[in-house]
Amino acid sequence: MNETKPAIAVLLPAYNEEMTIAQTIEAFHEAVPEAQIYVIDNNSKDATGEIAADLLGKIGCLGRVIHESRQGKGNALRKAFQSIDADVYLLADADCTYPAEMARELIAPIISNKADMVVGDRRSCGDYSRENKRPFHGFGNTLVQSLVNKLFHSKVVDIMSGYRAFSRLFIKNYPVLVEGFEIETDMTLHALHKRFKILEIPITYRNRPKGSVSKLNTFADGMKVIFTIIQILRYYRPMMFFGGLSIVFCISGLLCSIPVINDWINYKYIYHVPLAILSTGLEIVAVMMFSIGLIIDTLVQYELREYERSLLRSGLNR
Template sequence: MKSKKIAVILPAYNEEITIRETILAFYKELPQAEFWIVDNNSSDRTNSIATETLKKNKIKGKVLSESRQGKANAVRKAFFHADADIYVMTDADTTYPAEEVHKLIGALETEELDMVVGDRLSQGIYHKENKRRFHSLGNNLVIAIINLLFGAKLKDAMSGYRVFSRKFIKNYPVLSSGFELEIEMTLHSLDKRFAIREIPISYKDRPAGSVSKLNTISDGYRVVNHILWIFKDYKPMHFFGFLSVLSLLAAVAAGAPAIVDFLRYRYVYHVPLAVLATGLMVVAVLNFSIGLILHTVSKIQRFNFELQLLKFDKS
């Protein structure tokens, strides 16, 4: 562990109440680590408090500024600047226990994993501590969809407490901009066959005066929308195949009266339905063809990614 370079990534947006405590807690556990705090366009004293904390306690690290709003934008900037063997990402709101970072890092090293996720949900503490209505429902929906798509058995796909290998970070393009980051990380690791493991951790809600930046309704819509788009990108045959089946069923339902007319009278009286059925059948064929083509493209992309990993220099 002492020979490994560790980077602690702390994206922060208006966290003046908790940023100092978070930095010191992780510094206590990882005094050799380099800290990268990213002020994500905060309007409070987050930046100055973080800078003062690093300087006063002689902590190795830097406070970066990212004006583009969104957690993913902040983390992307930190990943670009930080250079380490092990990367620790956590929220700057004291909700994740710093003392449990050793479990995550230990698993990453001993089991040669690429990503270790702090699982908040298995022990049931998150549901007791979290005060946001319907938030747990949204988590469960996302996890269920991911497990269905990839045949996985994940329990907490949206945890913000993660430890990464250098190989994962240097082969992971951050494409999202907001809090969908954790979903994107999880899906990237599953699709590209990175070694991932979840380890149960404790969790506590934000302290008094610290306000969550999440909105259950709007953010829930964004998560589901993001999942659907990733469904299309990662599993195109499933996505367009499903649309093809829907169009096919609709075509059969619309064309049934026209078929009955022809069988009975050798004449089609429901001409509009016959035209509609023909159009829907064309749409079904097109969706199936698109899905097949994109499935092939996706397979080629995964092949090229595997070649890229073989050329990756771990040093």
């Protein structure tokens, strides 16, 4: 790798994007001519792969088309992160929605080491709410955003943006464990949890051109958002998750025990035997939940420690 001139890789995951792929490649090639452009095609049923390969050859661009058979944006990026070596990675959609002309602005903080992840924030300019015709997506975004910011004491505006630049340090130490669209949320969480430097730059956002359709499914991906929220709590704040459940069980157990205790105080005998058994069971579950939270919290701390060690071992400077 060259110290003076950093290698830049533009990553364009694409699934059935024959309408927009050529325009997207051209736009990024014009914005950053020295960059290598990689299109990660995922079993597209249209001519996405061929169009991309032809065009990359024609314009003399250094990148190539990568094929990944496991479906999903997460799987596609996993392959890209494993097989591409660069100093700066720029991720965008292959659907002409993100402004390629702002590529340099996103890349600059990575090159000058001011950030490990730069996020193109679609929300601050107001374009996203205006251009995006799917209100549920905005709602899901806001829900996850406020939860994440509360948990990590952060101020991230656009958690799910698909326009991002990354340092080599971030990419080569990011374990891709998700398969689909959860990858953006996951990357943000990973960066916050592992204390990578995040910078957000407001960008303009256009809707997909007519005839081109989003691969996102409002219901299925909406369910995933809810699942993601549960996972965030479970993995990143286990004590809060299991502790919260423990409190719920503990209070339910106490409520169930009121008639039982009443019996004992008044008659020195227990008439509400089923309630007594139920409250005992609930209190046992409460203690179990608390213990599970404590164990997983310790594991997360241990994992964080190991992660920091591996960063030091990888010999890359922040």
